[in-house]
Amino acid sequence: MKKLINDPRFVVRDLIDGLVATDPTIARLDGQAVILRADIPEDPAQRPVALISGGGSGHEPAHAGYVGKGMLTAAVAGDVFTSPSVDAVLAAVTASAGPAGAVLIVKNYTGDRLNFSLAAEMARAGGIPCEVVFVADDAALRDLVEPGRRRGIAGTVLVHKIAGAAAEAGRDLASVAAVARDAAADLVSMGVGLGPCTVPTAGTPGFELGPDEIEFGLGIHGEKGVERGALLPAGQIVERILDTLAAELGDRLAGPVALMVNGLGGTPPMELAIVAGHALAGLRRRGAQPELVYVGNFMTALEMPGCSLTVLPLRGERAALLRAPTGVRIWPASAEVGTGRVAAYNAPQTPLPATEPGPLTPALKAAVVRAADALVAAETYLTDLDSRAGDGDLGASMFRAAEAMRALPEGAFNDPQILLASLADALRRAIAGSSGPFYATALMRAAQQLAAPQIDDRQPAEAGAVDDAVDDAAWDRAFAAGVGAVGDIGGAKPGDRTMVDALAPALAAWNAARDGGATARAALVAAADAAEKGAEATAGMVPRLGRASYLGARAVGAPDGGAAAVAIWLRALAGK
Incomplete structure (x- = not known):
């Protein structure tokens, strides 16, 4: 008791x-x-x-x-x-x-x-x-x-x-x-x-109920x-x-x-x-x-x-x-029933530019669907991780993110820059807490690096991961800008036990693969592997930022939920 x-x-x-x-x-x-x-x-x-x-x-x-x-x-x-x-x-x-x-x-x-x-x-x-x-x-x-x-x-x-x-x-x-x-x-x-309930002098509950009773x-x-x-x-x-x-x-x-x-x-x-x-x-x-x-x-x-x-x-x-009025402090000052009135709100809309499907459209859509499916499947796992060191809302947040990704209009997949900008807009609205601003800012900055993608018609898009049909240098810049944005707005560094501990090694692996002559698609596979290892490594880290930092060493033992989420969607994007 x-x-x-x-x-x-x-x-x-x-x-x-x-x-x-x-x-x-x-x-x-x-x-x-x-x-x-x-x-x-x-x-x-x-x-x-x-x-x-x-x-x-x-x-x-x-x-x-x-x-x-x-x-x-x-x-x-x-x-x-x-x-x-x-x-x-x-x-x-x-x-x-x-x-x-x-x-x-x-x-x-x-x-x-x-x-x-x-x-x-x-x-x-x-x-x-x-x-x-x-x-x-x-x-x-x-x-x-x-x-x-x-x-x-x-x-x-x-x-x-x-x-x-x-x-x-x-x-x-x-x-x-x-x-x-x-x-x-x-x-x-x-x-x-x-x-x-438990009567203080009894010390034990008055009856027992099963979890679903x-x-x-x-x-x-x-x-x-x-x-x-x-x-x-x-x-x-x-x-x-x-x-x-x-x-x-x-x-x-x-x-x-x-x-x-x-x-x-x-x-x-x-x-x-x-x-x-x-x-x-x-x-x-x-x-x-x-x-x-x-x-x-x-x-x-x-x-x-x-x-x-x-x-x-x-x-x-x-x-x-x-x-009638009363001097009793806890009695409600008013008990009138609400009218149910809903105030009108016209959310600002960013119309999509008029574009036609391009060679990347099937691959981009397939990658987004895979990422959304992976996040939905991982809801319980992410909720459990976040409950150990946070407030337990990450699984639900990523589920809402997946729903927003699935609801993107068809025209969003016609161009990589439009897609990233649309994702930023959708995730900003769908995800509460800190994850929303992180993902939205990262995607916005990444989109800016794809402002003028160069299409190579000699390499048709495959229905797999992000393809090489876009100028590889633009993907390099986009990935670096997105990862940098997360560190800039949150202040996290590698070793702080945050999503940066998955993103930073993923970017490093991407750059190493690209420097070795790998295509963007091959680099993405390497990045996903590195992100997964980075997320696993957070299990031994003492958190220094976010809610988990309030627990100190008590958070050690399970991977950081935000880092795990990064590894999940990166693996899905890579088609793994």
């Missing part, structure tokens, strides 16, 4: 201390795991209706994160995934409520029901009116248990916001409780887990779901969840709705945004009108990867209450 904690037995205490230390609007109740608004009047008679929630810890930011103006008055924190005690709940009620009373919002788990309900009874006996609102929004259980026995999950947070806005507006106890119950009755949620319909306590299934693309997972939510809502789905896309703790914003996009589109196809959307971590299960979707019909005043 790897967690940023101290003693697992005291994680809740440390959690509360950290929250209170970072937010001046909240306070800790002395001797209790209770977080309060710091502005609660000392005189109970001056206190408005209090809104109290809580439950086991491990769901942060729920529930303590929602204590503040316009949401909760107090939150009670139990041990991780464990209901707080009756005494802790009662202490929260006593410290935050007065004659105006308190509304307790409770997720529908047995421990929470019992402890919050008994605390409410005791508070009433002590003169504090209390209403208890249960949230049972887990629609995944619709075929297993009656509605009143379902779990309360992420939709509870929307009840906090709606009831909190009503309480902040000064409404009485009955009105706040009615608003909360009405929202809770309309909420539907369902989650999907991509992996387990997911859990549909799980709760928020690290438990298994209703059904285990195969990993699917995000869009298909969303459709599966929406089918369940739509079946539960029935006619209530028609009209304005709020959508909450809730991360379970281990899901990055990128994936939540992808899910949100699919969910909004799926709701519209089902006749709903998404008006508000909340995307982020609202009720988690420690570090569990996965998410849940919550849909709430926006009947009556719910939209206004959700939009």
